[in-house]
Amino acid sequence: MSESNGRSSGAVAQHSDRGDEVADIVVIGAGIAGLCAAGELAKTGRRVLVLEKSRGAGGRMATRRFGGAVCDHGAQFFTIRGRAFGGIVAAAHAAGMATTWCEGFSRAPTVADPLENTADGHARWRGSRGMTDLPKWIAGGLTAGTVRTGIRATAIGLAAGRVRIAAEDAACGPMSFSAGGVLVTSPVPQSLELFAAGGMTAGQGADAEALASLGSVDYDPCFALMLVLRSPSLVPPPGGIQFAAGPISWLADNQQKGISPVPALTAHAGGEWSRRRFDDPPDNVADELTDLVRPWIDGDPAGAVIERSLHRWKYATPTTILPAPLVAVSAAPPVVCCGDAFAGPKVEGAASSGMAAARWLTRTLGSS
Numbered sequence: 505m506s507e508s509n510g511r512s513s514g515a516v517a518q519h520s521d522r523g524d525e526v527a528d529i530v531v532i533g534a535g536i537a538g539l540c541a542a543g544e545l546a547k548t549g550r551r552v553l554v555l556e557k558s559r560g561a562g563g564r565m566a567t568r569r570f571g572g573a574v575c576d577h578g579a580q581f582f583t584i585r586g587r588a589f590g591g592i593v594a595a596a597h598a599a600g601m602a603t604t605w606c607e608g609f610s611r612a613p614t615v616a617d618p619l620e621n622t623a624d625g626h627a628r629w630r631g632s633r634g635m636t637d638l639p640k641w642i643a644g645g646l647t648a649g650t651v652r653t654g655i656r657a658t659a660i661g662l663a664a665g666r667v668r669i670a671a672e673d674a675a676c677g678p679m680s681f682s683a684g685g686v687l688v689t690s691p692v693p694q695s696l697e698l699f700a701a702g703g704m705t706a707g708q709g710a711d712a713e714a715l716a717s718l719g720s721v722d723y724d725p726c727f728a729l730m731l732v733l734r735s736p737s738l739v740p741p742p743g744g745i746q747f748a749a750g751p752i753s754w755l756a757d758n759q760q761k762g763i764s765p766v767p768a769l770t771a772h773a774g775g776e777w778s779r780r781r782f783d784d785p786p787d788n789v790a791d792e793l794t795d796l797v798r799p800w801i802d803g804d805p806a807g808a809v810i811e812r813s814l815h816r817w818k819y820a821t822p823t824t825i826l827p828a829p830l831v832a833v834s835a836a837p838p839v840v841c842c843g844d845a846f847a848g849p850k851v852e853g854a855a856s857s858g859m860a861a862a863r864w865l866t867r868t869l870g871s872s
């Protein structure tokens with residue numbers, strides 16, 4: 505075997521005799537959890553690879569550019585409660601990649617009710633040009649070649665004391681990786697599919713209790729409708745409305761937010777509504793959502809909406825949050841799951857979970 509057990513931070517590919525690309529640690533997913541984990545792991549000098557199935561980093565911190573507009577269509581803002589995430593955001597702020605948006609939004613029970621302004625003095629943050637700025641900035645700080653986009657992991661299994669990851673490169677086809685440990689940040693139902701595909705079942709390398717706990721995690725879906733408008737929207741400053749119930753859960757004005765050069769709205773449908781309409785034709789969903797946000801569009805949508813785009817998030821927000829910041833599916837070799845379904849939801853919860861999982865992996869590998 506030519507596999508290296510040594511620690512190097514270089515990004516030059518190393519291969520085992522069976523052709524697997526070798527890394528000390530493979531991270532599945534370049535969302536905020538995977539990237540914060542990779543940043544933490546890089547400090548230990550280990551060779552880390554982050555595999556991301558999409559074309560770019562960010563995951564659910566997502567920004568779409570179309571029709572001259574810039575729209576965040578996943579996470580809309582983030583807050584800071586802990587010191588570790590606060591340190592990352594402070595550095596991103598100093599680099600010009602993150603900034604504050606406001607200290608609270610308008611709220612209403614549903615789209616049919618009057619709005620109440622509920623600024624609470626607690627900063628809501630955003631990426632400077634859109635929410636992807638923060639994950640992209642973290643990815644840019646890692647050694648070149650650490651984050652590999654366009655590579656979808658298809659199976660995670662154990663072989664000869666290491667973890668074997670089968671993957672599909674969008675450009676080059678099937679490939680495989682061998683790692684001393686793996687940190688998995690995909691939405692939990694997708695992570696469980698990866699373990700099943702790799703033969704990691706209860707008693708077959710995977711901890712039965714861990715699998716059962718992961719099996720309890722569910723997510724709400726979410727439709728995100730983005731509208732480019734002819735004239736500024738009627739959303740009151742600072743450009744966001746949170747609805748407690750009903751078909752619309754959130755409405756944002758991306759121009760007031762400071763990311764779009766032209767008037768553009770992002771509307772999120774509520775979890776229950778999105779679940780019911782999940783398989784409906786996209787045009788019907790977009791028509792209905794456009795009608796629901798009509799009170800905040802200046803004029804008849806037929807003429808006032810220049811362009812629109814609909815995104816369907818299957819796993820938008822976890823409805824179950826597990827109590828621990830990570831769940832180890834295997835201890836030797838270590839395979840650990842983390843992300844926003846672990847100990848704390850949302851952007852900061854995912855980042856904190858990723859960093860906790862990285863520290864656990866470092867301790868486990870250090871003592872093995």
Ligand SMILES: Cc1cc2nc3c(=O)[nH]c(=O)nc-3n(C[C@H](O)[C@H](O)[C@H](O)COP(=O)(O)OP(=O)(O)OC[C@H]3O[C@@H](n4cnc5c(N)ncnc54)[C@H](O)[C@@H]3O)c2cc1C
Pocket residue numbers: 532533534535536537538555556557558561562563564565577578579580581582583655656657658689690691694726728772817819820821842843844845849850851852854
């Ligand atoms: C519509 C919506 C609105 C939201 N609003 C807010 C908000 O306002 N504030 C807030 O704090 N949070 C919000 N959130 C939640 C926030 O976006 C998430 O909690 C956070 O981004 C999750 O980060 P993560 O790294 O755990 O997961 P993700 O961001 O989902 O990252 C996982 C990554 O893994 C990749 N991946 C998955 N499977 C594979 C595979 N097999 N191989 C390779 N890569 C794979 C995915 O492409 C993705 O990039 C919102 C989410 C959505 C969808």
